[in-house]
Amino acid sequence: MRGKDEQQLDVFSYVSPEQRVPQDHPLRSLRAMTDGALRDLQPRFSKLYAKTGRPSIAPEKLLRRSCCKRCTWCEANGC
Numbered sequence: 001m002r003g004k005d006e007q008q009l010d011v012f013s014y015v016s017p018e019q020r021v022p023q024d025h026p027l028r029s030l031r032a033m034t035d036g037a038l039r040d041l042q043p044r045f046s047k048l049y050a051k052t053g054r055p056s057i058a059p060e061k062l063l064r065r066s067c068c069k070r071c072t073w074c075e076a077n078g079c
Contacts, residue, residue, distance in 0.1 A: 002049035005058040027071070034067055
């Protein structure tokens with residue numbers, strides 16, 4: 001069963017990511033582009049998961065995290 005793509009805003013911090021990341025930071029435009037692409041892929045993701053059972057981690061979350069991890073790796077290593 002496919003999990004939901006929800007954000008947990010107040011898990012470990014009282015300051016939201018929206019407050020931490022400056023408005024002109026490149027990650028904001030990357031996030032918007034990534035969210036748009038993942039929104040287009042939602043029908044495909046839905047077909048891959050069973051309708052019953054224990055919910056998994058949403059594929060959108062996994063792909064978003066992978067993209068973010070790759071970008072920070074590239075920034076740190078001068079890609």
